[in-house]
Amino acid sequence: MRFIFGFLTCLFILAILGFFVAWRGLFPVSAKASSPPRWEKKIAGFALDHALSKQAPLKENPLPVTEANLEKGMEIYQQSCSTCHGDVLKRSKWGTTSFYPRVPQFGKKASDMQESQIFWIEKNGIKYTGMASFEPFLTDNEMWQVAMFLRHLDTLPPKVNAQWHTPEE
Numbered sequence: 394m395r396f397i398f399g400f401l402t403c404l405f406i407l408a409i410l411g412f413f414v415a416w417r418g419l420f421p422v423s424a425k426a427s428s429p430p431r432w433e434k435k436i437a438g439f440a441l442d443h444a445l446s447k448q449a450p451l452k453e454n455p456l457p458v459t460e461a462n463l464e465k466g467m468e469i470y471q472q473s474c475s476t477c478h479g480d481v482l483k484r485s486k487w488g489t490t491s492f493y494p495r496v497p498q499f500g501k502k503a504s505d506m507q508e509s510q511i512f513w514i515e516k517n518g519i520k521y522t523g524m525a526s527f528e529p530f531l532t533d534n535e536m537w538q539v540a541m542f543l544r545h546l547d548t549l550p551p552k553v554n555a556q557w558h559t560p561e562e
């Protein structure tokens with residue numbers, strides 16, 4: 394009984410403290426702050442990994458791996474994603490200095506996420522980050538093409554690979 398009472402008192406004090414910090418305007422809300430501390434990344438990463446395993450059903454990409462699909466995936470990535478996630482030639486300044494949390498940089502090596510998880514993230518976005526849902530802007534096929542492209546960065550057909558390494562005008 395005493396333990397439960399102590400526990401509830403602690404929770405109550407923490408809630409009051411949290412409220413006080415927010416009410417006095419002391420909560421750090423600027424996105425300019427440097428990257429999140431390690432503990433914050435650990436907790437957020439843990440929550441995201443577990444949410445994805447539960448909510449993003451693992452399935453095969455319904456599209457075949459062809460040069461045309463990979464090329465389209467690359468073009469969509471360059472139009473819709475590289476401003477934040479960077480590409481093979483340069484990291485995104487915006488993504489690496491202006492977001493909290495910072496935006497993971499893709500483009501140099503293939504993603505280790507499953508294509509269906511990348512697809513799920515494109516479709517749903519990730520709450521409390523700058524990762525928006527692309528559902529209103531891309532079709533399902535287009536999202537699968539980008540997911541396929543990110544998983545095949547290390548094994549692109551020569552033509553697509555050459556385009557990927559050519560600076561955009």
Ligand code: HEC
Binds near residue numbers: 474477506511523525
């Ligand atoms: C406005 C900036 C922005 C754009 C544009 C953007 N993203 Fe993101 N994305 C983010 C941020 C911020 C995160 C980090 C979320 C986090 O820390 O959990 C993220 C995370 C992700 C992740 C999870 C990575 C990981 O390792 O946890 C994937 C996959 C992803 N984005 C794919 C895409 C794709 C594909 C596109 C283009 C269709 C795209 N994003 C466009 C900001 C962006």
